[in-house]
Amino acid sequence: MQHEIQARPAATVLKVDLEQGESLTCEVGAMIAMSSGMTVETTSRQKGGKGGLMKGLKRMFSGENFFLNHFTAQNPDQSIYLGPTLMGDVIYHPLDNATLIVQGASWLASDPGIEVDASWQGFGKALFSGESMFWVKCSGTGDLFLNSFGAIYEVDVDGQYTVDSGHIVAFEETLQFKIGKAGKSLIGSFLGGEGLVCKFEGQGKLYCQSHNPPSFGKLLGPQLRPR
Amino acid sequence: MSTADQMPSDVQFEITQRPDFGLLSVQLADGQQIFAEPAAMASMTPNAHMKAGMKGGFKKTLGRMLGGESLIINTFTAQQGAAEVTFAPGTPGDVLHYHLDQNTLLLQRGAFLAYTDGVELTGKWQGAKGFFSGEGLVLLKASGAGDIFFNSYGAILEVDVTDEFIVDTSYIVAFEDTLDYRVTILEGMKVSSKIKSFFFGGEGLVCKFSGQGKIWIQTRAVNPFLSWIYPFRPTKNNN
């Protein structure tokens, strides 16, 4: 499987070349275009896996779709173009028998060997960070593609790192995150618009997005026709 | 990303800020004209004279309207010396240039930004396949000889089709009329999963292009953006 990421960071598109018989599991609605020798299968489970219904439901709670689309090349030299649904970036993160915790809706596509499941992140964190209660947990070995709103930048955490809520895309399972205040005082943090932030601890990779979708939505929304 | 920029052109232009916020700036020689969709002008030198009007008679205007464009086309003319006009579409996305040489380009609804003298713009009836493709019954048809500038939502990918190519219906920006397309359900799907894909999979209906020619694909679709922004819209006060 070869891939190429083009037009970064806002209108990013992912082109994946597949050999005959190779498959790619994608987020529903991510396919933009493809060559004509491909087939698609829609299921709620990992390709060839079991236990679809519950997994699908859990994924729904984490902000992903109930279904997954598995594209398979029937002929040699096929390619497929994938894109996130909103303006944003795509990154490549290969997994080697490891786990990546991904913020809901940031998973774009992965090797069929990677299990895309949801993991419970805790009530308190969800309440205070404004993030979802379930996050997507991608584990296994193979290629993994994530998307975001905003450009994605990578941070190698060794010790502590602070991220404003709404800017997390994904992090390796070796990192722990807690909710904390951004500044010295809690009130100050709130007045400064930062409020509670996510503090990462440990060692591992962290992916952040440069922009926060709700902030943009709140600026544009008032100018739109009422619903 | 595109070879269209090397095409010959009748007008001196530059497209900057590609592909996310493509901005077209046109340098008009004294007396030269360019025609643009309403509200596209971002800035201009004061000697660029703007005039709004209908162009191309009733039938062409009606065709354009059905193709998702406005009744009005603005004409910018350089008066007393060279003038500069910059055009920006409303959407975040790319702007592309294409030089027509007595051939025809089909554009998705609302994709047209500006054109030079010699280009004719009208609508082209698509019938049932237009209906199923979700792109509307009428596409915009640009023909004649001259430059046309069109815009997309997201970046534009240019694909040279030599045989067959499949594009999700919401991502088509433009294609040369040497290509034919039909709306189809993806092959190799079982009946049950066809239905599932159609309702839940989002990838049920696609356009299958065949023949030889260029097709331009945008990297984002509009509908997901509309549904994302929905909760941010103000609510009607009806209590």
Place this chain on the structure above:
Amino acid sequence: MEAEIADKPSFAHIRVKLDPGDSIVAEADAMASMSSDIEMSTRWNGGFCSAILRRVFGGESLFVNEFTTRTGGSLVITQALPGDMDCFELDGNTMFLQPGAYIACEPTVKLGLGWAGFASLIGGEGLFRLKVSGTGKVWFGAYGGIFSRDIDEEYVIDTGHLVGYDPSISLKVGMSGGIFSSFFSGEGLVTRVKGPGKVYMQSRSIGGLAAWTNARMY
């Protein structure tokens, strides 16, 4: 201090590296992430009264955050809009920014509110403008890409595309064409700026995006 604007023009954000003793002031909620050796403190955006004025008329927040460090660290500053950012360095001079365009500055820069005049209001650019003066770098942002023109005499800018300008620039409201054309062209009123001086513009406008979105909503 090292500051670099990354991912221009669509998702521009500032990647700042602070050395001990450096500090940077940023708009509330502009911090996206930071290393743990950065300290954040919140204070009024100027004095109490001017902060309130700027909040109400200048589209800026009531508070700003100041980031400092004892051991050195890095942080990422961003804006709510997907779009471009640019930076200029003040050397005792003044610049005007449209409401909401300010993102960050060095602590030596003064933020004030200026009356932009009725021409600006009628031109759809708001009654007030943000006045930045003093010495140091100022980062500002826009929706869409930022492009600039050095104006000698006069230049015509569509409503909603103006981002910032030199104090030597004056604004006038005009029609984009004749009465009929102005009304039907979708351009309506435009801002006529008179130089000499530099104007910064954005290649998209929120109004344009809203109009485009509204046309597709049901």
Place this chain on the structure above:
Amino acid sequence: MFDQSVEDADFQGGVFCKELPNGRASANITLDFTSIRARTTGGDEFVLRYGETNLEMGGSSGRMVFCRNADKTVTIFCEDKKFPKALENASSGELRAEIERVIGNRKQESRRGWGMFWIGATVCVLLLIGGYFGIKQGAKAAVHSLPFSVDETIGELSQSSMQDGFKEVDDPKVVAAIEAIVERLEPYSAIPDVKYQVRVLDSPIMNAYALPGGYITVFTGLIAESESAEEVAGVIAHEMAHVTKRHGLERVTGQLGIVVGIQVLLGDVSGLLALGVELGQYATQNSYSRLQETEADLEGARMLYEANIDPLSVVTLFEDLKAEDPLGLPAWLSTHPDTQGRIDRLKDYAKTLPVKEYDTYDDIDWADIKSRLEGDKDEDADKNEVSKQEDKKGEEEDLDEVAKEDAEDS
């Protein structure tokens, strides 16, 4: 005791080391008598002797064990639940103290986490409650510091933009009668020089409403159902009280104020607070109206009393209303205080007033006014049926917010 099974046990985990490509690799971990061994998928082997190993717990689950050497150049990590126990056994107790320390830390942290959660939740609730009352009072004060001309402008705009589809009654006698009622009350209104403008609309609705600035509308239904001019005077006084107490403006700013207030104070507070605000707004609107209704009842009664009209004249009308509302919905469900409650409050208030002789509207022949409307009705009864349907529709769609809520009063 030496445990055979531990030595054989394999754990899945990983290694951090600068020398590895990418800085990390997944690894197979085994434990022997002296050390932790990790063999990566790339074939590299890393060994940590128990004596030089420091432990830490963390990871996204909080249960991942990190084993590090003193200079932190090699880290072996494993999330297996059995790993800590196996480590304790294999190291023959050498790492027991370390393991107990990290597990203890984790438990303490978890407790602290929950503690923080409850404190945070309580503070949020308190802030919401505090903010709600603060803003409610603040909005009221702000409204009353604005000049009354603001009310007049809003009222005028609302009145002219309302296309309610009702026919205005132009019978000079009817209009004069209602105007006379208003004139009599006018000198006693709390804000002097309010220019009251009265109109009578032809509709069977038993109602009247006021817009800010003094625009009062009476429906013929109210006149038809009333027994005397004094009853109608009671309703009109209530509406005039809405005007002088500036309830329309209060409500508008109350709704705007909460959002603006929170935004001015806090800037951008997403998620939870936004939800809280919306809920708070809803609650405010409801109790605002109830408070305002009560306030208007009492202020109306005061005006009636000072104008020498029996403030209890309206009670008979209320009793009719009560009979029409057999469900007797409790007050908290609606924006209107329950009718019996209103009657009781009025009676209580009347008791506090010094007894005096009340006048009646001798100059108005109420029976005549009513019969005039009756006559009108007979003439175009059919037409009314049709327009009644349209009226209902018009009421739902066209009346703007202030007008509509006021139109529901009686």
